[in-house]
Amino acid sequence: MNKKTIFDPKTFLLDKPNDLISLDKWQKTVNLLAKVFHAPAGFLVQFTPDGFQVTISSQQSSNPYPAGIVIEPEANIFCRKIVETGTALYVPNAPIDPCWDTNPEVHNDGFTSYLGVPVFWPDGTPFGTFCVMDYKQTEYDSSYLELIEQLKDILESDLALIDLYGQMQQMAITDPLSGINNRRGFEALGKQRITLAQRNKAKLGLCYLDVDNFKHINDNYGHKMGDDLIKHIGLILMATVRQSDVIGRLGGDEFVALVLLESQDDLAIIKQRLQLGFASAMNATSLPDYSVSIGAIEVELDASLTTLLDEADKEMLKNKKRLA
Known part of the structure; x- marks a missing residue:
């Protein structure tokens, strides 16, 4: 919902x-x-559920497969065997092995030998394969397998770089306590969402949430209980809004949700759904009794996000005063 990869x-x-x-x-x-x-x-x-795509192809006139071609995932090719087993594969003479009788690389394109190793994403899932193929039978010794393993490490180090950069970017826009977007993340994603709504002529609503008497909870139950409540609010927001919505913690006990409106009554329904979510979840936790004031406005798409947040905050304060 809010995680960017x-x-x-x-x-x-x-x-x-x-x-x-x-x-x-x-x-x-x-x-x-x-x-x-x-x-x-x-x-x-590279392997995906859509099949096997040649990401890089050696630049030789003898190579029949250009970069970009895709082979269906069920095809009986050498790379499929590696992805399924997660281990290296060396086939020095494929035509004499019946298991390759339906391999198009062998029987359509004339390849005889294959040596390949698996390439993994940092989490251990398969990215695909790194391989060489020959039209003649080969007799590679163990040093060749060691060499191809060393070369594929160069490729996996780049995949690790993507993963590390993604983690760093996620940390920069995520509130570590609630697990949802921090102010920076909400503002960045919120502006993108508003721009998309302008393009698609969609309607958005903005909900501004504030925990009532949060200082009282901290003072009487301790800051750990206050932290648990912040985590709890984040979980309720994630469980309540939709995939297309953007949520965030602005700081302290203040939260926001930028939501897609598909009907005239959607904003009121979403506000009610949030309140019901807090009420029902409170009964299933050891948290002290609490309430949340919510201000909800329909978004003027030509207004700045700062202005919209200010308007929603004022609406929330009106509701809080009515309940006081």
Whole structure:
């Protein structure tokens, strides 16, 4: 809902290039692999649920597979075997092995030998394979397998860089206590959401939430209980709003939710849903009794986010005074 990822592992990298990855460096690595192995073709292949895409292809006239081609996920190809097992695969003479009788690389394109190793994302899930193929039978010794493992480390280090950068970016926009966007994250995502609404002529609502008598809770039950309440509010917000909505903690006990409105009554319904969520969840926790004041306004798409937050805050304070 609010988490931004640098790269989606289910998306082909060539369809959404990332500035943190030097495809030129990857190209040089694949070219070097093919050159050292005296192989007519070398590849970096990415796997997603949509199939196997050649991300990088060695730049040789003998290589029949250009970068960008996609092979269906059920095809009986060498790379599929590696992704399924998570281990290296060396086939020196594929035509004599019946398990490759339906392999199009062997029987359509004439390849005989294959050597490949798995490439992993930092979390251990498969990115794809790094491999060489030859039209003739080969007899690689263990040093060749060691070499291809060393070269693929270069590729995995770039994938690790993406992951690390993503974690750092997420930390910069996430409130560590509630687990939702901090002010910076909410403002950045909120402005994007408003721009998208302007483009799509959609309607948005803004809810401004404030815990009533939060200081009293801290003073009488301790700051740990106050922290637990902040975490609790974050969880309720995440469970209540929709995937298209943007939520955040502005600081202290103040929270906001920028929500998509699909009907005239949506804003009132969402406000009621939040209140019911707090009430029902409170009964299932050891937290002290608490209440939340909510100000809800329909968003004027040409107004600044700062102005909108100020208006929603004022609406919340009116409601708080009525309950006092």
